[in-house]
Amino acid sequence: MKILLVSYYPLPYPGGIWTFVSHLKDRLERLGHTVDILSHTPDTTKYRIIGHQPEISISQLSSYINEHLTKTFPTLHSNYWIFYTEVYRYSLEFSSLYYGLDQYDIIHAQDVIAARAMSRVKPKNTPLVTSAHGFLSGEVLYVLKTLYPQQTEHQLLDSFEYHYHKTLEFLGYQSSDFIHTQSSWMRNNAINDFSVSPDKLFTFPYGMDIEGxxxxxxxxxxxxxxxxxxxxxxxxxxxxxxxxxxxxxxxxxxxxxxxxxxxxxxxxxxxxxxxxxxxxxxxxxxxxxxxxxxxxxxxxxxxxxxxxxxxxxxxxxxxxxxxxxxxxxxxxxxxxxxxxxxxxxxxxxxxxxxxxxxxxxxxxxxxxxxxxxxxxxxxxxxxxWSMDKMVNNFLALYNHAISSRN
CATH class of the missing domain: 3.40.50.2000 (Glycogen Phosphorylase B;)
Structure with missing residues (x-):
């Protein structure tokens, strides 16, 4: 099986997501599968498949994307945060098209923004699964609390930044064929806050290389x-x-x-x-x-x-x-x-x-x-936290997603 792991965010990067992705890739490859990782570079200037050349510079794409965004949303450039989220997610789409998505048996997004991007450009019959590593709009709320401590929670929940990310999160979930959650809390959050059908959800914990x-x-x-x-x-x-x-x-x-x-x-x-x-x-x-x-x-x-x-x-x-x-x-x-x-x-x-x-x-x-x-x-x-259990669960999820497309 040839698998593409995709992240809107930079990899490698300190923290649990890179630990998860790198260990998953290593174990799948030991079992004979081929695994590529498409992600932002740590300096956020490029998207690339790790270890592959050339890397796609965002500056090569941004003039076209900026023109499109400015024409469609004339005032969006005044909101730096949202404007560059749009630039980066469209850059991810273009970069994935350059490398070619039709070579993969399955695409595994590592966040809801990547899931939405891949759903727009992938071949119709290539299944898309998403790992819900975090609660995006909930995290955004805490960022807003840090940026605007004088505002009430009601004001922050009513902000454009919060609604924008909540919509992206909804679209990412709805664009995925199946979703992995690592806790009952994330599972319930997907069902209750984003109207995800329970049939689309597979819940099992992360694993670690315990022996190592x-x-x-x-x-x-x-x-x-x-x-x-x-x-x-x-x-x-x-x-x-x-x-x-x-x-x-x-x-x-x-x-x-x-x-x-x-x-x-x-x-x-x-x-x-x-x-x-x-x-x-x-x-x-x-x-x-x-x-x-x-x-x-x-x-x-x-x-x-x-x-x-x-x-x-x-x-x-x-x-x-x-x-x-x-x-x-x-x-x-x-x-x-x-x-x-x-x-x-x-x-x-x-x-x-x-x-x-x-x-x-x-x-x-x-x-x-x-x-x-x-x-x-x-x-x-x-x-x-058995790594073998986690990998077996992902292989079962991948095979289920592939068979559901046939």
């Missing part, structure tokens, strides 16, 4: 003088890091035998650092930036925290569980499906800094519970 991950992370580093609370992820509003910092301020009033390491970069870094300074946490909350060696930090962590306001199935939680680190997550979106509350981790109400503080205090106060949670989570994760 465990082999490379087998050595536990010596204990630190202080307990380490670890967060890994983008420094953006929807990750809920500001609530974690508020919880840490409460924890600081109880005990000082800990420090918090924050791995990641993002638009809110300066604001979060100022929050730490305002709360007197600048010496115990360390912003460590991006890293290619997350296992080095997981080996030193005593607690992993992801207090997200919207997240589907982040790889960081999977990695923490497999590393034997007890996990605290929020009850938002797909996160509570990743933890058995009170058995292999803890779940706090999203946005509730006080409850998050109580969970952190509970785990710091009870080393035996930390050890029990870590052991149970590791064994649970070995089965739950």
């Amino acid at each position: 991950f465990l082999q490379s992370s087998s050595t536990k580093l010596p204990s630190q003088d202080k307990k380490v609370i670890l967060f890994m992820g983008r420094l953006v509003y929807l990750k809920g890091i500001h609530h974690l910092i508020d919880a840490l301020a409460l924890l600081r009033s109880d005990r000082n035998d800990w420090e918090c390491w924050i791995l990641g970069e993002g638009d809110l870094k300066d604001e979060l650092q100022f929050q730490c300074k305002r709360l007197g946490l600048e010496n115990v909350v360390k912003f460590l930036g991006l890293t290619d060696d997350i296992q080095h930090f997981l080996k030193q962590a005593d607690i992993f925290v992801l207090p997200g306001l919207q997240d589907t199935q982040p790889h960081s939680v999977m990695e923490a569980q497999l590393s034997g680190v007890p996990v605290i997550v929020s009850d938002a979106a797909g996160l509570p499906e990743m933890v058995i509350n009170g058995e292999n981790g803890l779940v706090a109400a999203a946005g509730d800094s006080h409850q998050l503080y109580l969970h952190l205090k509970h785990l710091l106060d009870n080393p035996l519970i930390r050890t029990q949670f870590a052991s149970r989570a590791k064994e649970w994760a070995k089965d739950r």
